[in-house]
Every structure is written in structure tokens, then in C-alpha cells.
Amino acid sequence: MKKSIEKPFFTPHPVLIIGTYDANGVPNAMNAAWGGQIGGSQISISLGASHLTTANIKLNKEFTVAYATADQIAACDYVGVASGNNVPDKLEKCGFTVTKSDKVNAPVIDQLPVTIECRVLKITEEFNECIVTGEIVGIKVDEDVITEDGKVDVSKAGFVVYDTVSKCYRAVGDSVGAARSIGRKFE
Numbered sequence: 001m002k003k004s005i006e007k008p009f010f011t012p013h014p015v016l017i018i019g020t021y022d023a024n025g026v027p028n029a030m031n032a033a034w035g036g037q038i039g040g041s042q043i044s045i046s047l048g049a050s051h052l053t054t055a056n057i058k059l060n061k062e063f064t065v066a067y068a069t070a071d072q073i074a075a076c077d078y079v080g081v082a083s084g085n086n087v088p089d090k091l092e093k094c095g096f097t098v099t100k101s102d103k104v105n106a107p108v109i110d111q112l113p114v115t116i117e118c119r120v121l122k123i124t125e126e127f128n129e130c131i132v133t134g135e136i137v138g139i140k141v142d143e144d145v146i147t148e149d150g151k152v153d154v155s156k157a158g159f160v161v162y163d164t165v166s167k168c169y170r171a172v173g174d175s176v177g178a179a180r181s182i183g184r185k186f187e
């Protein structure tokens with residue numbers, strides 16, 4: 001028998017680390033779990049207006065989105081609790097180093113294996129949040145998580161999801177079936 005739960009929730013979420021530069025070229029990163037893909041090659045993220053990241057994106061109109069990983073989970077969490085507005089050496093403090101993207105004016109975090117490079121298409125202010133929509137213009141992937149046919153090997157990347165109910169990070173696990181394939185046994 002199913003029970004009704006009154007408090008709304010949606011889970012799990014991806015754990016996205018948003019990389020930006022400020023006006024002086026200082027790199028920053030923040031953790032954003034309220035985001036995802038829309039359409040074929042666009043990303044939409046809901047950002048609080050007071051974050052340094054939000055100001056940096058409005059300034060540069062470009063940013064990166066790296067997937068958080070289990071082996072870097074403490075650093076990924078730290079960039080979600082400290083703000084670059086108050087902690088200018090936020091990245092050094094958690095051991096993140098960066099390399100400037102060759103596609104956008106935004107940093108690629110060296111310690112995270114998969115990073116999407118984005119150019120802003122639209123910023124709208126809704127529900128006291130800035131909804132940033134970006135076009136994917138490039139993707140950087142560590143060689144050791146690329147398959148022989150040139151794709152990201154998700155089984156090796158160590159991605160995590162955010163469990164908004166228990167408020168913890170959970171590892172992405174094994175494949176349980178090929179999409180648009182395993183269900184065909186009912187055809």
C-alpha cells in the first residue's frame with residue numbers, strides 16, 4: 001500500500017560544479033544541484049542571485065560545468081558551503097587547481113574528470129533565482145575515462161548524485177540495463 005507524503009521533493013539531482021572567473025581573472029567554483037540538460041545541447045541551472053558565481057556568469061557570459069566525483073567529494077561539498085565573496089582563496093583551500101578553458105573564459109578544474117564548457121544563451125530572474133541557460137560549446141574529459149570509441153566511460157568517472165531527501169551524496173552505480181533496448185523484450 002502506498003502512502004502520501006505531503007512535503008514535496010524531487011530526487012536525485014546531478015552534482016554540478018560551476019566554474020567561473022571574476023573581473024580580475026580569479027577562478028571560482030560552486031556546487032549546484034538544481035540544474036540539468038534541456039534540449040539537445042543546452043544546460044539550465046538555478047542560481048541564487050547573491051552568489052559570486054552568478055555575478056561572474058553575468059559578467060563573462062561563459063562558465064564551465066564539471067561533474068562532482070566521489071574521490072573529490074569533500075572539495076565538491078566545500079565549494080557549496082564557502083562563497084568566493086567571503087573566501088577569495090576558496091579553491092586553494094580545498095585543493096582544486098584550474099586550467100583556463102580554450103573554448104570559454106572560464107576555468108576547468110584539474111581534479112574533476114569531465115567538464116562541459118558553456119556560453120550563456122539566456123538569464124532569467126524567476127522565483128528569486130537566476131535561471132541560467134547555456135549552450136554547450138565544448139567538453140573536456142580526462143583520457144583515462146574515455147572509452148576506445150571516444151565516449152565518456154561513466155563506469156570509471158566516479159560521478160555522484162545528490163540525495164535531496166537524506167541530504168547526502170550517493171555514488172552512481174552499475175548499469176542495470178541498456179536504454180531503449182532492455183524494454184524491447186515486451187514488444
Ligand SMILES: Cc1cc2nc3c(=O)[nH]c(=O)nc-3n(C[C@H](O)[C@H](O)[C@H](O)COP(=O)(O)O)c2cc1C
Pocket residue numbers: 028029030031032033034035046047048050051052053054077079080081082083084085162
Ligand atoms: C549539494 C549542494 C547543492 C547546491 N545547489 C545549489 C544550486 O543549485 N543553486 C544555488 O544557487 N546554490 C546551490 N548551492 C549553494 C552554493 O553552492 C553556495 O551558496 C556557494 O557558497 C556559492 O558560492 P559562490 O558565492 O562562491 O558562487 C548548493 C550547495 C550544496 C552543498
